[in-house]
Amino acid sequence: MSTPEDSLVSSTLRPRDASKEPSVTAQSTNTFEFEISSQQEEYLEIKNSSLDKYFDLFHDANPIYSRANFLQNYRNALCSKDLISTMVIITAKLIGFAPEGSDLDIRIDHLLSSNHLELDIIGDSPTLDQMRKAYIMAFYEFHQFPGDQSWMRIGRLTRIAYRVGIDKLERLPTFYPDWAAISKAEMQEWRLLWWCIYKIDSYTNLAAGTPYLIDKDFINTALMMSESNIASSNGEPTESEAVYLPTSFQGLWEVIPSLTSDPETFLANVHIVTVTAMRDVALVGRIYFLREHTGTVEEVFKEAERQLSALRLALPFGWLNTDRNALAGESQSNHHARLVTIFHLSFAQLFLGILKCRAEEGDEWTRSWQKILENCQDIARAAAQWDSSFCVRVDPAINLVLLTALIFLEVHKKTSISSTAVNSESSIKHDQTIIRLLLDQFAKIWTFPRLIILSFKSFRESFSGVSGSLSQRQVNAILLSYKGPLHPRWVQFLASVRTIVNDAGYL
Template identity: 45%
Template sequence: MENYENQPVNTGDQGGLGTEVEHGSIGEESSQRLLPGDRKRPACSHCLERGVPCVYSLRRRKPGPPRGSTYERVSTRSRPPAHTSAEAQETVGQHQSRSAPSFVEPSGGASAIHHSAFAIDITLEQESHLIEHYFEIVQDANPIFSKSKFLQEYREDRCNKDLVSAIVIITAKLSGLPLLPDESDLNESIDRMLSSSLLEDDMVGDFPSLDQFRKACVLAFYEFHQFPGHQSWKRIGNLTRLGYRIGLDRLEGIRALYPDWRCLSLDEIQEWRSIWWCIYRLDTYSNLSAGTPFLVDPEFTNTSLILNSSASDPNPQELFLPAGLEDLWKLIPTIVANPETLMKNIHIISIAATRQAGLVARAFLCRRNSDIGTRLANTEKHLSTLLLALPQGWFNPRRNAFANESHEFYHGRSITVLHFLMTRFLLAIVGCGQEEGEAWFISWQKVLEICQDISATVAQWDNSFFVKVDPAISFIIFTALIFFDLHKKSATAASGLDGVSASDLRLAIEHQQNVLRLQLEQFAKFWMLPRLLCCMFICVQFLYKLAGYADLFLSIFRWIY
C-alpha cells in the first residue's frame, strides 16, 4: 500500500461533509502490513521493533477513482482503513460515504505491493496469453472493459492483481487450456475465489475501486452461469445494492456535486457506466429467471447509456433509459449514430423490453385484475413501435454478407433478436391466459410462431461463438424447447389447417426442437447453466408421461414466470 505525504483527503459523507485525514503518517513497511503507525520520524515504532528501514513516500495522490487500488485481504469487520487516524475512523463509521468518496491510488506496479491470494502457478507469458484470450471469448458477453485500455494498463502493471487472477482463472477454465498438471488445482482456485471474494471484504473504507467492482462483476457473471442457484442470486443482489449505495445509478447527478467525480475524463466515466449496465443485465437475468422483483428501477436511474466521444463530438449527449417501453424507440436514432457503442446499447434496449414484458406477466400472475388486458395491449403496441425503429434488416436471421457484416456483430445482433423474441413470447403467453375461444387459439398460435422464429435464429449459429456470446440465452432456448413439446403433443388441433396435417406439423416441430437441443448442448460444453437446463428438459418430458398435458402446461406456465 502506498502512502501519501500529509495530503488531506475528504472522506465525504452522504451530506457532502468530510473529515480531514493525513496520509503518509506511517512507514511503508508498516503500511504494507496494515499496521497503525505512531507518526514518529525518522522511523515509526513498528519499523524500529522489526529492525527494518522506515521510508515515508513523497508521492502525492491523484484525484478521482483509482485505476487499480489494491490492498491485502484482511477482514473489514476487524480493522478500519490503516491510513486514517482514530478520529477519522470514528467519523467514517458515523458517516458512511456514498457519493463523495475518497480515492487512494497505488504507486508503481501493483505487483510490488500486493499478490493475489487466488493466483495459479503459471508463467507470465501464459498469464498474458490468457488475459488477451479473455477478450476473445468472454468480453462480448460481459462488456465491462475497454480492451485496448485495459491491456495497456496490464502491460504497465497497473491492474488490481485479484482482478487479473480472476480473469486468468476463469479464462483458463472456459478455454480448457492444459496449463496445470492437475485440473483439480484450477477447480480449487475457482472454489476458493468464489467462496471468499465478496466485494465488501475487498474494500478499504466505504468505496471500492473500479478494478474491485470489475472483479465483482466478472465473478457474478461467471457464478450465475456456471453455478446457478441461491448463492449466485445473492451475490448479484449484494452487488446491485452496493452499486446503489455508492451512486452508480445516478452518476450524472453526483458528477455535478462532487469534485472527485467531476475531474474524471469522459472515458473514465464510461468505464463506471459500463459497470452499472452490467449490474442492470445481471439483475434482469437473475430475477427474471427466479420470478422475483427486479432491484434496479429505471424510473429512478440517472446514469447515461454508453456513448463514446469522437473528434467531431468530444462531449456526446447523455442518453437515459426511460422508465417505460413507450419511449424506448426514441433512443434508437442516437444509438445508431454511434456505431462503436451501438451493439452495447441495443443490448441494453432489448433487455429493457424483456423486463417490461416480465413485469406484465408478473402483474397478471399476482393480481389478475381487469386492467391487465389494457396493459398488455399497450405494451404490445409500444413494442411494435420499438421494433419498427430498429435498423433495417435487424431481424434477418442470416449474416448480411453484402453489407460486410462481421461474424461478431452478427452474433451480437442475434442475441438482441432473441431478447426481443422472448419479449413477444412472454406477452403472447399472457394473452393465452387472458383470452378464450378463437382469441385464445390465435395467441397460442403466436406462441408457436415465436418459437419457430427462435429456432430459425439459432439454426444459423456459428459453433465457434458459443463461448463468446451471452450464455443467458440458454433460458430462451429452453423455454422454446418446452413449448415446442407442448405444441407437438397438441398438434391434432392443427389437422387440416392450410393443408398441413398434424403429422407434418409434428415432424417440423421435432426438427426445430433438435436444432434448439443441439444448441443447448453446445453451450453446455462450457457452462453449467445450459447443462442443467438440458437435464430439466429430459425431466419435463418424463413428467408429461406421468401428469398429462393439462397439468404439465399449468406447471410450466408457473415456472416460466
C-alpha cells in the same frame, strides 16, 4: 428540510483511487502463479496470452472494460493484482488451459469464497477494479454454479453499485469534487460496469421470478458512448449528447434513432434495450399475477404488444433477418450480437403470448397460442444460424430463452391445433433438435445449460404420460404453473406436469 441534492449526496459514495490498490505490471508476478518450473518470461507469456484471450473471448459477453484503456493501465502498473489474477484464472478455465501442476477448480473455489468476504468488507468506497472483480465472480458463479447463493451474490453486488452511486453517474460530478476529477474515459468504464450489472440483475431475477433490484425508471446513467465520441465531446456528456434509457415501456422504441448516431456502440446499446423489453414484459406478468381480475390487465397487454411491435419496426432494416448480411460487410461477431437481440425480442413476444393465453378464451386464445408457436419457431430459426465458437463469447443467459421455447414446442405437439397441421409435428421436432444442439454446445462450457437440458428431459418425461390432445383448459393449466428455472417451485412444476394436466382435464 433536505433537498434532492442532499439526498443524492448522502446516498452516494466516493470512488477510491485505484492506483492506491495493489498493482501489477507486465514484468511482475501476481497471485495466479501456476506451479510450473518454467522461467519467469514463460510465465509472463502465459499470463499476457490469457489476458488477450479474455478480451478475444470473454469480453464481448461482459464489456466491463475498454480494451485499449485496460491494457494501457496494465502496462502502467495501474491494475489491481487481484483483478488480473481473476481474469487469468477464469479465462484459463473457460478455454480449458491448465498448466502442469495447477488446479484451477481449487483456485476458483478459493476466489468465490474469498470474494464473498470481500463483498462484506469492501468498504464505503470500492475501487473500479474491486467492482469489476466482484462482477466477474458473480457472473461466473451464476452460470457455473446457479442457485440461491449465486443469485444472492448478484443481489449484493447490485446493492453495492447503488451505494457507490453509479445508477446516477451523470450527476455525480456535479456534487462531488473527486467524481468531477475523474477522466471521461474512466467515467465510461464505470458506465460499462453499471450496464453489465443492470443486465445480470435482469437475467437472474427473470429466471427466479422475483422483482428486479434495479428500477429503470430511476436510472440517471447514460447509455454507452464510443471512445471517439467521448474524446470529441471535451468533457462530460451534455444532455444533447447523452442518450438515456426511457423511463417507461412506452418510449423504449423512441431511443433507437438516437443510438444510430454512434455506430461503434449501437449493438451494445440495442442489447440493453432488448434486455429491457424482456424485463418490461415480465413486469406485465407480475401485474397480471397481482391483478388478474381487474379491468386494467387487458389494456396493459395491448399496450405491451403495441410497444413491442414499435420497437421491432424502429430497428434498422433487416435487423430481424437471422442470416448474416455478408453483402453489407456484417462480421460474424456483429451477426451473433444481433442474433442475441433477436432471441431477446422473440422471448419477449413469447412470454407476452403466454400471459395473453392465460387471460383469453375462444378464438382470441387460439390466435395467442398460435403466436407462441410462431415465436418458438423464430427462436429455432435464430439458433440454426449459430456458430458454436461464439458460445463462450456471448452471455449464456440466452439459454433461458432456449428452455422456454423447448418446453412450449413440446406442449404444442400435444394440442389438436398443431396435430392437425400437415407436417407440423416433424417441423416442431426439427426445431427442438436445433435448439437442443445449441444447448449442447453451451453445455460444453457452462453448468447452467446442462441444468436446463436436465430440466427439459424431466419435463418431457413427466409430460409423456399425458395421452391424447390437450384441451384449452389443460394448456392453460401448464401456462399458469410455468415458472422460471431458478424459481423455488421449478422442480415441483417439472415433477407434477402430468398431474397438472390430468387434474385440469377433470374440471
